[in-house]
Amino acid sequence: MMAGLRERKKAETRRRIAETALRLFDARGYDAVTVNEIAEAAGVAKVTLFSYFPSKEAIVLDGVGDDLAGVVERRGAGRTPLAALRAHLREVAARPPGEADAGELAGELMARVRVITSSPALLAAVEQANAAERHRLAAALAAARGAGGGADGGAALGAGGDDLVARLMAAQVTAVVGALQEAFFLRLASGTPMEEAGRRLTADVETAFDLLEHGLAAADEHATQQNGDSHEDGR
Amino acid sequence: MMAGLRERKKAETRRRIAETALRLFDARGYDAVTVNEIAEAAGVAKVTLFSYFPSKEAIVLDGVGDDLAGVVERRGAGRTPLAALRAHLREVAARPPGEADAGELAGELMARVRVITSSPALLAAVEQANAAERHRLAAALAAARGAGGGADGGAALGAGGDDLVARLMAAQVTAVVGALQEAFFLRLASGTPMEEAGRRLTADVETAFDLLEHGLAAADEHATQQNGDSHEDGR
DNA sequence: AGAAAAACCATACCGGGTTCGGAAACGAAC
């Protein structure tokens, strides 16, 4: 494989920066730590730090997120996008966390969760990443729908907008994935042990996709009002 | 009414800042205009500008967004949250734009749309606002569900998570509203006349809520694969 | 060994946003 001293050093420096930053963030809060401090503590110059990570946020969020668009594009023949996504999410939920990026320790992951959940700026950044993923997913879904079975009944919906349906599907799917992430993180941050949280996540995936596939109507109608009981739906 | 000179001046200054900024952004692009320039052109100091608007983005995005959580909270008796939201969105779509904030000219609104859609930073900020709205909506939905008809069949879903279902509903609804906004803006920005865009939006609302209520399964199954035609769903 | 390439760094700079102490404008009272 020929490791190559250069690349080894690079990898090590990158790791050192991320680790140092995480430690500082966890100890003193994300906003209270400046990039200068991180750079100094990690033994590099600020400009070098920014050659490894494009922004302060990226130091923490490196590798967070999921390639949903890729899942749709690489799905097996005869498989619907939604089914492929569901299967993928099942896998992700089932996979014991900690092996995300080769040698990630459980403690490090917990620290990351702690730091992220306690910083509005980082939560916003996660939101941003989700939005970006959503756009990619919308494109992938539009392609899948376009190259699909052909001009069948579904065209009644799809023909109208630019590709509104693809966008709506993408929006709902990424929203759901985001909510799952959020729920998982919040549980972890509030003390739920990892194993328990993982089990809950697995169940949540099913709940979420059932809701996605079969609609909100069922979940909605039992919450008509605090006193009224007659439910005339407004359609 | 008692105008009061002081408040009149304040309102006028605020308006002047916003107008000046919008004009500059539209002419030269959001990123190419500094807040110093805006302040100078508007005849105020930078610090004063930031006393009127909390950030550069807020100058453009002032008043953008919709109080979805309030709609749920203020819905009439015997009305399901989803129905209330649908009705509200129908109203918004039907209302001729331009009367959003008392004296907004149609040209100004178009300029705003142009500026927002052509700036990644502003689109990101819109995303952020949507996220904030989503959290409020989730809380409102959770309250509605909690105080709802009581312990019926739906508890099978709701009892498990913290309030996962409320979060999922909120996520999907705001995602859909965001997608509608986005589609509307993009059409406007790409030259579609206002009236036409409004009509399309009205139709889109129905499409979107049908999808929300009845699920993605119907829209999904006709896009099985680019070559395969047998569609066995993977559930 | 020596040269090309790549990584690193110090420094200065930019723009968004805040802090601070004082000056000016307003409103009300006399």
Add this chain to the structure above:
DNA sequence: GTTCGTTTCCGAACCCGGTATGGTTTTTCT
């Protein structure tokens, strides 16, 4: 109309994240 408290405004300095510049060290190839 003068006084006086309050609100608004402002200039200047500052902080922080991020970028541009140009030179120095380190690694790799020959």
